[in-house]
Amino acid sequence: MFTKIRKLLTNTGKRYYFITSKKLGDFSVDKSGVIPAGLADSAKDINKLIGIVGFGNQGKAIYSGITALAGTKVKIICDTDPQKLSDARAKNLLAVDNLDEFIKNLNDVDLVIIATTAPSHIDILSKLLMGYNGKILIEKPLDSSLKKSVELSERLSVNESGRIFINYAKRHLPDLKNVKEIIKSPAVGRINSIHFSIGNGELAMITSHYIDYLKYLLEDSPAKVQAILNKPRQNTRGDQYEDNNGSCTFFYNSGVTAFFDFSSVHTKKDVQIFIKCENGYIFFDEYKGYILIGPDGMPPYIYNSLEQGTTKTSIQRVIADILAHDTPKNKCSFEDATEVVKIIYACHYSSQNNGIPVAIKNDFAEYSSIAELKYP
Numbered sequence: 001m002f003t004k005i006r007k008l009l010t011n012t013g014k015r016y017y018f019i020t021s022k023k024l025g026d027f028s029v030d031k032s033g034v035i036p037a038g039l040a041d042s043a044k045d046i047n048k049l050i051g052i053v054g055f056g057n058q059g060k061a062i063y064s065g066i067t068a069l070a071g072t073k074v075k076i077i078c079d080t081d082p083q084k085l086s087d088a089r090a091k092n093l094l095a096v097d098n099l100d101e102f103i104k105n106l107n108d109v110d111l112v113i114i115a116t117t118a119p120s121h122i123d124i125l126s127k128l129l130m131g132y133n134g135k136i137l138i139e140k141p142l143d144s145s146l147k148k149s150v151e152l153s154e155r156l157s158v159n160e161s162g163r164i165f166i167n168y169a170k171r172h173l174p175d176l177k178n179v180k181e182i183i184k185s186p187a188v189g190r191i192n193s194i195h196f197s198i199g200n201g202e203l204a205m206i207t208s209h210y211i212d213y214l215k216y217l218l219e220d221s222p223a224k225v226q227a228i229l230n231k232p233r234q235n236t237r238g239d240q241y242e243d244n245n246g247s248c249t250f251f252y253n254s255g256v257t258a259f260f261d262f263s264s265v266h267t268k269k270d271v272q273i274f275i276k277c278e279n280g281y282i283f284f285d286e287y288k289g290y291i292l293i294g295p296d297g298m299p300p301y302i303y304n305s306l307e308q309g310t311t312k313t314s315i316q317r318v319i320a321d322i323l324a325h326d327t328p329k330n331k332c333s334f335e336d337a338t339e340v341v342k343i344i345y346a347c348h349y350s351s352q353n354n355g356i357p358v359a360i361k362n363d364f365a366e367y368s369s370i371a372e373l374k375y376p
């Protein structure tokens, strides 16, 4: 039975998995390079310059990813904190403390990454759009203000929207792209329900990654959500930030149900995803690093995941996708990320009203009335 699902290593260094059984149909999964050595081959010699706003934990992790990505180089950093500026200068980087000065230095810059905390994202983006014509990658979540997110999404021109990307990196990771390939093949059939067991995580910080991933996987938006959230814990970034543990369920018009457990009953964060399909299931243990495919009537097939999704490796994939293509197929757009913000607000509205089902509407006036959220 195991011979029906074969692993092949080709001499190009690319690995493919094939399900060879006629019954299951054939599919192949591209596993090229565990970490991209650089941009696409054709762009290898190109030196792409990058500017980063925000040199905190994430900004520094992004910087270290870029230094390992051939064909790219950080030109300039902007941060309001003097300590972060000296950290950047210690790495021989040009570093400035205000956005106007930063924008003046962007003539030859191909990509600007906004890696500040969420409440500042849209304000920084709005200013950048006025003085900079290149590509912009924004850390997730898009912003903590639903109002600002929606207002800007309604004002963006096609050109502006086309050059904005949000760093919901799951869409760019080979293991999670492979899950989509398996779903598209006849191996296990269409999805009926999904359980995301996040462990002790937060709604905006961690769970929103998987909310966005579902949009990519299902190519659909939830019709309704229900949530029960706990009181937020103290945030390590400062008392001005709040993010909640809890659980929520999404209902899709297609009949798919998705359940997210990110409750504080767990002592640690460790993500598993269980996808129950019409003719079998897929189980992905993201932290232990393996994927199990269980087609009906066959023994389960297990393979090791290709890479641990650290920021350093995932940012390389995201940047390589953005810089090597005009619009990567798996792009998380401003509109996609606005929808995630909308869903986060809908979860809060549901929780504040004893877990009632809340429709994700276009005007969403109902739940936009709740106080502005303070997640980082």
Ligand SMILES: NC(=O)c1ccc[n+]([C@@H]2O[C@H](COP(=O)([O-])OP(=O)(O)OC[C@H]3O[C@@H](n4cnc5c(N)ncnc54)[C@H](O)[C@@H]3O)[C@@H](O)[C@H]2O)c1
Pocket: 053, 054, 055, 056, 057, 058, 059, 078, 079, 080, 081, 084, 115, 116, 117, 118, 120, 124, 139, 140, 141, 167, 169, 205, 237, 311, 376
């Ligand atoms: N993609 C991921 O997996 C991932 C992982 C961790 C964090 N993040 C996101 O990255 C963002 C940053 O998180 P962090 O942990 O680095 O926070 P942090 O507090 O460590 O760093 C934020 C930095 O931004 C600077 N800053 C804030 N407002 C600014 C402004 N207006 N202009 C210039 N600099 C400003 C601060 O001085 C600080 O140095 C958050 O939105 C977070 O959700 C994403």
